[in-house]
Amino acid sequence: MARTIVRLAVPLTVMAVATAAVAAQAGNDSSVKATVLTFNLQRRKLVQDENGYNVWKRETETRRVKAAETALVLCDVWDKHWCRGANERLARMLPQMSKVVKTLRAKGVLIVHAPSDTMTFYTDSPARRRVLDAPKVPDPKTTKHDDPRLPIDASDGGSDTGEKPWHKAWTRQHPAIEIDPARDAVSDNGRDLYNLYRQRGIKHLLIMGVHTNMCVLGRSFAIKQMVRWGFDVALVRDLTDTMYNPARPPYVSHDEGTRLVVEYIETFWCPTTTSDGLLKGAAAK
Helix, strand or coil, X not given: CCCCCCCCCCCHHHHHHHXXXXXXXXXXXXXXXXXXXXXEEEEEEEEECCCCCEEEEEEEEEEEEEHHHEEEXXXXXXXXXXXXXXHHHXXXXXXXXXXXXXXXXXXXXXXXXXXXXXXXXHCCCHHHHHHXXXXXXXXXXXXXXXXXXXXXXXXXXCCCCCCCCCCCCCCCECCCCCCCCCCCEECCCHHHHHHHHHHHCCCEEEEEEECCCCHHHHCCCCHHHHHHCXXXXXXXXXXXXXXXXXXXXXXXXXXXXXXXXXXXXXXXXXXXXCHHHHHHHHHCC
């Protein structure tokens, strides 16, 4: 708990230009591979205070990771949800999500788009083939991990705007988030992504999207499974949302319900960070 054969007939000046271009590209690639991201991580730890009482303490640490060893995973950022409240809250996050995606991609981070149950939409996408064509590797070792009960009750589906669960309203990822066919990956299968991560040498996962108490924790590509497979995982806590109805226990506001789930994740599963922190760290020299 404490947790790129130049023919000889080509003029020399053209050859020089081509050589310079290749060298520049190689230099750019080397620069990207050497990029380090710096950001803060927050977690909760059970400690004893000066009077011997058990108390929860929030701890913050500065983390430096290689961009080339990092993936940003967008969990179920669908074009439409069956819950109106979920759609409206996601809409408010989309501009910042897009900014984080573009910034981290430019730094060399692998962007993974994971809109579950919509893979047929991406059948001909190079980003989809990138995952499926990754060489198969042996199954990962799964470690045991405590899995305490969540602090909120979403047994009614979690809609706070009156809709009854549930129907499949989504067909693709939200178009506000660009998919780069030359660099990104598309998958909703954790085991397939594991192959790609091993091929790329990915060690660190940053996860954002919806919903924190459901898919962000439970999908095969998301927090619980990736922690059990030994990845260094962190949640982007300001770019996520819960499915929670304040009419259900613990009878708090929707935002408070989300905060409670974030604290639960910081306590039992992985640390969290912020989008502003990631952007600031990516801009640092």
